[in-house]
Amino acid sequence: MKFIVSKKLIDNRALYLSVLWMLVFLIVALALNVTAKEINFGITPTQWVSTILGNEEEFIDPLGLNDLLLSLHTDLFGLILIFILITSLLIRTSRPKALKLIILL
Known part of the structure; x- marks a missing residue:
């Protein structure tokens, strides 16, 4: 991080x-994940x-607990990394700082 002299992004084009x-x-x-x-x-x-x-009238099988937990854990891990x-x-x-807080919330 030696090349960063200031926090102003305008000063450093790259x-x-x-x-x-x-x-x-x-x-x-994030948009593709949503x-x-x-779709799922x-x-x-x-x-x-x-x-x-599941729905018996539409012949939809219920989602297994293992599949649901695996899907949720992998999605949450990816989303946490993106937000970090x-x-x-x-x-x-x-x-x-006020603008940063508004953007993050």
């Missing part, structure tokens, strides 16, 4: 581009219930 593209790719990854979950589980709570508990990366990028920028 750092600005790398932070910008990293944020773009992380946001795209889309994948919509559904959008409404009734679709979630029918996917997880976004937070670490925002902390290192020279934005006002």
